[in-house]
Amino acid sequence: MDFQLTEEQKMFQSMVRDFANNVVKPEAARIDEEGKYPAGIIKKAAELGIFGITIDEKYGGSGGDYLSMTLCSEELARASAGVATIFLANLSLACYPIYKFGTEEQKKKYVTPIAKGEKICCFALTEPGAGSDAAAMQTTATRDGDNFVLNGNKIFITNGAEASIAVVFATEDKSKGNKGISAFIVESNTPGYSVGKLEHKMGIHGSSTTELIFENCRIPKANQLGESGRGLRYALESIDSSRVTVGAQALGISQAAFDDAISYAQTRVQFGKPLAQHQAIQWMLADMATQIDAARMLVYRAAWLKDQGLPYMKESAMAKLYAAEISSFVTNKAMQIHGGYGYCRDYPMERYLRDAKITEIYEGTSEMQRMTIARAITKQ
Helix, strand or coil: CCCCCCHHHHHHHHHHHHHHHHHHHHHHHHHHHHCCCCHHHHHHHHHHCHHHCCCCHHHCCCCCCHHHHHHHHHHHHHHCHHHHHHHHHHHHHHHHHHHHHCCHHHHHHHHHHHHCCCCCEEEECCECCECCCHHHCCCEEEEECCEEEEEEEEEEEECCCCCCEEEEEEECCHHHHHHHEEEEEEECCCCCEEEEEECCCCCCCCCCEEEEEEEEEEEEHHHEECCCCCHHHHHHHHHHHHHHHHHHHHHHHHHHHHHHHHHHHHHCEECCEEHHHCHHHHHHHHHHHHHHHHHHHHHHHHHHHHHCCCCCHHHHHHHHHHHHHHHHHHHHHHHHHHHHHHHCCCCCHHHHHHHHHHHHCCCCCHHHHHHHHHHHHHCC
C-alpha cells in the first residue's frame, strides 16, 4: 500500500495550507466571536478554485480527486472549523447529489455556479421529528400538473442563510415509507421558500445553521432530482460521501490543537523546566500524536477507496467515528496542557474544543456510525 500523496496532491495541499494560514487563520478568532458569514474569505477561496475541486472542468471545476477534497477540508479546519463547514457542506454534501444524479441540464444550471463559488448550496434533509431517522420526514411534495408543491420545514440546515440553491427531500407518498421520498432542487427565491430560525451554536461559528420553511412552494417538474421514490437513497449516498470530509474536518481541528499544545508545552516552564519535559505531559502528547496519525490513515483510506471506485461505506463510517471522537479527546487534553490559559479566549483552545463536538453529531452521530459498521461486518 502506498501511503504517499502524489506530487499534484502535495501541491494542492500546500496551496490550501498557505491560504488557510495566511488568509483564514488570522480571521478565525473574529469569525468565532462575531459569528458572521465570512463572505470575503469565501470569495477568495472560490478564486482559488477549491469549491469545484472534484467537479469536472466542463461544469466549472478542476476535475480533482476526492482525496484532494479531503485534504482541503483538513487544512481549512486547522485554521477555522466554521470555514471548513461552509466548504464541505456546500461541495461534498449539497452539490454531490446534483452532480451525481442530476440531468445534464441540471448540472449546467446548478453545479457550474456552485463549482465557481458564485452560489452556495445547502442540503435540506433533517426535520424536527426526523434526525437520524430520516425516513420519518413529514415534508410533502404534491404533484400538480407539471409542478410539485412543497410543504413542510427543515431544521439544522448548514449554509441555510446564504444558500441560493437547496437540495430538498420530501415524501410524495407517505404510504410507501422510505420508497415514497424524492429529491428536489429548489432555488431560494422561489415563492413559498423562506429561512426561519437561525441557530446559535456552541461552535463552528461563521457557518449558518437554520430552519427552512416551505409553504405551498411550487417548483417545476424539471427540478425533481433523479427518479421518484429514490430520494432517501440519494441522501444516504451523499452522506456516506460527506462523512469522509467531516472526518477530515475533525482531523484538522485535532491537528491544530495538538500543534498549539506542543508549542505551549515547549515554552511554558513549571517547576524549573518546560512542560514538555514532564512525563505526565509527554504521555498526553504521545497519545494525541498516535491517535491523530491513526485517524489520518482511516480518513485518507476512505477517500482513496472512493477514488478507486471501491466500496467505502464501512470505511467512511469508521473514519468519521474515530476522527470525531479523538478530536474531542485531543482538544480536551490540549486544553488541559494549557491549564487556565486554555480556558480563556485569548487562546484558541476553547474554540477547538467547542468546534470538535459537532463532528460527533452531524453527518450521522457516532452511534449511527457504529450501527453502520456493525451491520457491514455482520452482513445484516
